[in-house]
Amino acid sequence: MGESRLRRVGALLRLSGALLSQRLRYTATRRTLLAVLGIALAVGLFITVSGVSVALATQGSVVSSDVDYWITPESASSSTLPVSVDGAQFGAVHNVSERLTERDDIAYASPVAANVLKVTHANASEYVVLIGVIAHPDLRVAGVSATNLTPGDPYYAAGSYRGPWTGEIVLSTGASRLLNANVSDRLRPNTPQAASQNRSFTVTSISNGGESGVGSVPIGIVHLGELQSLTDATESDTADQILVATNDMAVRGDLEQTYPNSNVVARSDSGLSTLTESKLALALAAGGFLVSLVIGVLFVATTLGLEIQTDRRLWATLTAIGFATSSRALIILFQTLLLGVAGGIAGLLLGRGGVWAANQALQSIVAETTVAVYPPQFTVYGFLVAISIALLTTPYLVWLTARGETLTVLRS
Amino acid sequence: MNESPDGSIVASCDGVTRTYTRSQSRSYWRSLFGSHETPPTVTALNEIDLTIQAGELVGIKGPSGSGKSTLLHLLAGLETPSSGTVTIAGRSTDTLSRGERTRLRLDSIGIVFQRFHLLSALPAQSNVAVPLVEEGVKKSTRRKRAQRLLERVGLGDRLDHTPGMLSGGEQQRVAIARALVTDPDLVIADEPTGELDTETGQQITALFEEICADGTAVVLASHDTATLSVADRIVELRDGVRIDG
Numbered sequence: 001m002g003e004s005r006l007r008r009v010g011a012l013l014r015l016s017g018a019l020l021s022q023r024l025r026y027t028a029t030r031r032t033l034l035a036v037l038g039i040a041l042a043v044g045l046f047i048t049v050s051g052v053s054v055a056l057a058t059q060g061s062v063v064s065s066d067v068d069y070w071i072t073p074e075s076a077s078s079s080t081l082p083v084s085v086d087g088a089q090f091g092a093v094h095n096v097s098e099r100l101t102e103r104d105d106i107a108y109a110s111p112v113a114a115n116v117l118k119v120t121h122a123n124a125s126e127y128v129v130l131i132g133v134i135a136h137p138d139l140r141v142a143g144v145s146a147t148n149l150t151p152g153d154p155y156y157a158a159g160s161y162r163g164p165w166t167g168e169i170v171l172s173t174g175a176s177r178l179l180n181a182n183v184s185d186r187l188r189p190n191t192p193q194a195a196s197q198n199r200s201f202t203v204t205s206i207s208n209g210g211e212s213g214v215g216s217v218p219i220g221i222v223h224l225g226e227l228q229s230l231t232d233a234t235e236s237d238t239a240d241q242i243l244v245a246t247n248d249m250a251v252r253g254d255l256e257q258t259y260p261n262s263n264v265v266a267r268s269d270s271g272l273s274t275l276t277e278s279k280l281a282l283a284l285a286a287g288g289f290l291v292s293l294v295i296g297v298l299f300v301a302t303t304l305g306l307e308i309q310t311d312r313r314l315w316a317t318l319t320a321i322g323f324a325t326s327s328r329a330l331i332i333l334f335q336t337l338l339l340g341v342a343g344g345i346a347g348l349l350l351g352r353g354g355v356w357a358a359n360q361a362l363q364s365i366v367a368e369t370t371v372a373v374y375p376p377q378f379t380v381y382g383f384l385v386a387i388s389i390a391l392l393t394t395p396y397l398v399w400l401t402a403r404g405e406t407l408t409v410l411r412s
Numbered sequence: 413m414n415e416s417p418d419g420s421i422v423a424s425c426d427g428v429t430r431t432y433t434r435s436q437s438r439s440y441w442r443s444l445f446g447s448h449e450t451p452p453t454v455t456a457l458n459e460i461d462l463t464i465q466a467g468e469l470v471g472i473k474g475p476s477g478s479g480k481s482t483l484l485h486l487l488a489g490l491e492t493p494s495s496g497t498v499t500i501a502g503r504s505t506d507t508l509s510r511g512e513r514t515r516l517r518l519d520s521i522g523i524v525f526q527r528f529h530l531l532s533a534l535p536a537q538s539n540v541a542v543p544l545v546e547e548g549v550k551k552s553t554r555r556k557r558a559q560r561l562l563e564r565v566g567l568g569d570r571l572d573h574t575p576g577m578l579s580g581g582e583q584q585r586v587a588i589a590r591a592l593v594t595d596p597d598l599v600i601a602d603e604p605t606g607e608l609d610t611e612t613g614q615q616i617t618a619l620f621e622e623i624c625a626d627g628t629a630v631v632l633a634s635h636d637t638a639t640l641s642v643a644d645r646i647v648e649l650r651d652g653v654r655i656d657g
Contacts, residue, residue: 004548007549008547011548011554019531019533022532023533313529321518321542321546322515322521323518323546324511324515325511325514327546
C-alpha cells in the first residue's frame, strides 16, 4: 500500500513535469515565465532589503561591551546608535579622544569608524566591516579584541597621516572564515586609495566576536588613521562615535559637553540598545520577508490562476477520469514548487544584483562604502521565500481547479 | 426495469429524476434582499428506469436537450440524481461523497468524450496510462498495459505520437484505450463519433462492439443512427422521459 502510494506520488511528479514543460514550451510560455519572474522579483526584493538591513545591523553591532560610555551624533537615534554609513559623524576625533584619555577619571577613549569594504585575499573578494580605532590593549569592539594591534594610531602621526603604516588587522572568526585568511596572511582592501598607495593589511590575530542578532558578522579591526586614509576621511578626521572607558559615573555630564548635538549612552543602556539594534534588523528583515511574500504570492496566484482557467479542460478531464482532489493538488504543488525553485535561483541572482546595484549607487554618490551585504545564509533564505510563495499559492490554485464545473467544461 | 440479456447488472437507474435550478445567482441575491420566491427549475430527466448488464451495448438516442448527456453523467457518477437511485458496481451514487464517486469512476467506469480530451503534453502511450498513475500501478506495468490496448485499437505504431500528431479518429482510439485501461465494468461514450467522418465513425463503433464482446458494458449516446445500429438495445429520450417503451 505504501509502495503503491509512493509510486503514485512519483508518477504524479513526472506528470507535473511533463505538463509544466508543455506549458513552458508551447502553450503558455510567457505566463509561465511571468510566474517565475514574479517569484524571482519577490526573492530579489527580499534579498536586497535584507541585505541593507543586515548591513545596518552589522554597522549597528559595532558596540563595545567593555566601554562604559559612547558618544554618538544626535542625528543617530538610539535605535541606530553606534554607526550610520551616511549619518552624521564627528570631526577631529583624534584630538578629542586624546583629550579625553588625558583625564584621570577616564581609562582610555577611542574613536570608532566603521566602513564596509571589499577585501581581497588570494583571489577571493568579500565584504568585511573594517573598524578603525585608536588601539588599546583593553579595547574590544563588537566583541573583537584590539589587543594585537600596536597601541595608539601610529599612522595618524599628529594629523600628518605620514606615520609608519602598520598594516595590522585583527579579524573576527567570521571574517577569517569568509576570507579563508589566517594569521600573517596579507589582505588587500579594494579602494582606489589603497590601490594608488599600494596599501595592504597583514592579519595579526583572529579574535572571537562579531556575533550579532543576524549571525556572524565579518569584522576587521584596524588603526583608525589607516582606515581614514583608505576612505578619504583624513581631511576632517572623522569617525562615527567615540568609546570612553571609565569607572566614574560623573564623567557623563562632561562627555555630553564634548560635542554639540551629541548623545552619550551608558553601558547600562547598551543591552537595550543592542537589543533594539538587533530587533531593528530583524524587523527590517521580517518586513522585507512579508512584503516579498505578499508580492510573490499575489503575482504567482494571478499568473498561475489564469493558467488554471486556461487549462480548465485538463483539470476537468483529470477529475472525470478519476483523479482525486489530492492528486490534482499534488500536481499543482509540484508545478508551483518547480517554478518556485526556478524563481528562487533567478531571484538569488537578482538579489545579488540588487545588493551590488545598491552599493554601486551609493559608492558613486557618497564614498567607498557599502550599504548592503550578501551573507551566504541569504541563499537559503532566498530559497525559503521562493518555496513559501509556492506553498502559499498552492491552496488557492487547487481551489480554482476544484471550482471549475467538470461537466460544463467538458461540454464546452 | 428493462429486460436483460445475460450477465450481471453493472449499473441501474431506479426512478431517477434530475432537476436543475435556473438562475441560481439571481435567486441568491433575491433571497439576500428578502425575496423568498421559489427559483424556477428544469427537469432534465424524469422517472428514468434503466438496467445495464455486463457485455451489453446500450444506445441512448434523442434530440438535443432530451436528457442524454444528463443520463450519461449520472451513470458516470459526475452528478447525483435529485430523486431516485443510480447504482454503479453495486454502490448507490447518492450515498457517496464526491471523492468516493471520483474513486468509483477510476475503478469501474471508463469515459469517452466527444472531443477526446487527451493531454496534449503526453504521447499516446502515456495518455492511455494516465488513469493508472492515479491507481499507483508500476511504471513498467502501466506502459505494457497501455501498449497492449493501443495495439488492440490499431495504434501499436503510434505509441510515441502526441495528440497533435494524430488524426481525429486516432485520437478517439487513444481515448477509448484510456477508458479501457483500468478494466472498467462500464464504458460511457458521449457522442464518440460526433467529431469524426463517417468511415472513421464506423471504425470507432466497431471498436465498441469488440469491447462489449469482452464483457464490458457500453452506454453510447449519439444523434447518429448509424452509430447506434450496433447497440443491443436503444433507450430513446425526449424531454427527459423515456419514449422507447
